[in-house]
Each structure stands twice: as C-alpha cells, then as structure tokens.
Amino acid sequence: QVQLQESGPGLVKPSETLSLTCTVSGDSVSSDSLYWNWIRQAPGKGLEWIGFVDYSGNTNYNPSLKRRVTMSLDTSKNQFSLKLWSVSAADTAVYYCAKQSGYNNWFDPWGRGTLVTVSS
Amino acid sequence: QSVLTQPRSVSESPGHSVTISCTATSTAVGAFDYVSWYQHHPGKAPKLMIFDVTKRPSGVPHRFSGSKSGNTASLTISGLQTEDEADYHCCSYAGGYTWVFGGGTKLTVL
Numbered sequence: 001q002v003q004l005q006e007s008g009p010g011l012v013k014p015s016e017t018l019s020l021t022c023t024v025s026g027d028s029v030s031s032d033s034l035y036w037n038w039i040r041q042a043p044g045k046g047l048e049w050i051g052f053v054d055y056s057g058n059t060n061y062n063p064s065l066k067r068r069v070t071m072s073l074d075t076s077k078n079q080f081s082l083k084l085w086s087v088s089a090a091d092t093a094v095y096y097c098a099k100q101s102g103y104n105n106w107f108d109p110w111g112r113g114t115l116v117t118v119s120s
Numbered sequence: 121q122s123v124l125t126q127p128r129s130v131s132e133s134p135g136h137s138v139t140i141s142c143t144a145t146s147t148a149v150g151a152f153d154y155v156s157w158y159q160h161h162p163g164k165a166p167k168l169m170i171f172d173v174t175k176r177p178s179g180v181p182h183r184f185s186g187s188k189s190g191n192t193a194s195l196t197i198s199g200l201q202t203e204d205e206a207d208y209h210c211c212s213y214a215g216g217y218t219w220v221f222g223g224g225t226k227l228t229v230l
Binding site for chain 2: 004039045046047048049052060062063096098104105106107108109110111112113
C-alpha cells in the first residue's frame, strides 16, 4: 500500500522560500512512468495543482506558479520536494503531495497535507 | 474564478440521492473526458472516488457514480450515509500536462 507523508516548516516569512518534502513508502519514486505531484488548498478556496516531478526528474508546473516553483527527486531517500520562492500571504495553504501513474489523469493516493502559513 | 465551477454547498437527507455538478467554463479542458472526483474529510487525505468521468476505483462503493453531459460533469451519491458528509472536488486535465480543480462542494447529510 502506497503512502505519502508531507513534511516541512509550518511557518515561513514573506519573501522567503517555502520548502516541503514528501516521503513515499510502498513504492519507489524512480519507478517507471510515475509522476509525483504537489497540490495546495488555500483557506476557503478550492484545490490548486502546483506541478509534478516525474520518475526521471522531469518537471511541469502550473503556468501561474511556474516562475517561483522548483520540484526535485531524492531517490536515495525515496522523497520528492517542493520549493516555492518569494512567498506571500497568498501562498498560505495546506500543501498535499499525490501520486500519478503512467498517463492517468487522476491522483491517487494523496498525503494528509501540511499547513504552511506565510507570516512575519 | 476557477475553470471548473461547483456549487459551494449541497445538503440532503440520509438514504436520499444527491448530485454535485462541475461545469467547465473554459475550452482549456478540451472534450472534458478526463474528469476525476475526490472526497475530502477535513484533516484526512483526499480520496479518489471517480476517474475518467465514469469509472470507479476498486473499493469505492457503487453508490458513487459519475456522468457527463456537454460541459458539465456530475457526481451522484445514492443512498446517502452520514459518513458521506465531506468536501467533494472535481478535477480535469487541462492540456499541456496540467490539471485544474473546481472550487469544491461541501456536502451536508442532514
């Protein structure tokens, strides 16, 4: 059974960098044709797809966040990570990581999410 | 405003049926053939309930069904149970290896 767990600081100052890690168990982040996604939900808002890093380290990002996002794999730890630069209060959200297989257009499973607050 | 529009909330009584709509307001989602639905109980991981508009993953009760008509996809839950009370989110492929979500619908089972 695949499980994902987000981790990282719960508080980030404005203009600084948000860094989160997703630890995967029950599967390998470098397994062929797997895509590892980050999705967030700001308070009172809907979900927003941030982007993915695939099994070979290729990435694709939401055009609205592309200039501020970097995702990467750490195969030695079976983790993948998210960095969001120059954050503001608008980046306050619960951040989820989720698995996507092959060319499927759905996300399963997800982590439970981690709340990141941007505040001085 | 989201590319996918959902009602903010719906409510229904146990044992009854409810339908949650998800309307595409942009041609970015193309033929709207890759719609998925997620159930989210606060504090828990979102759970996949429907994929590719109508398909149900193993383990999801048959009470949950998906459909589409034109630019509106729908999730129908029949025989409502109290544990169905949750937030429901629709999602669609938006081309260029990107995905969009709706604003989410809070289902209350009275």
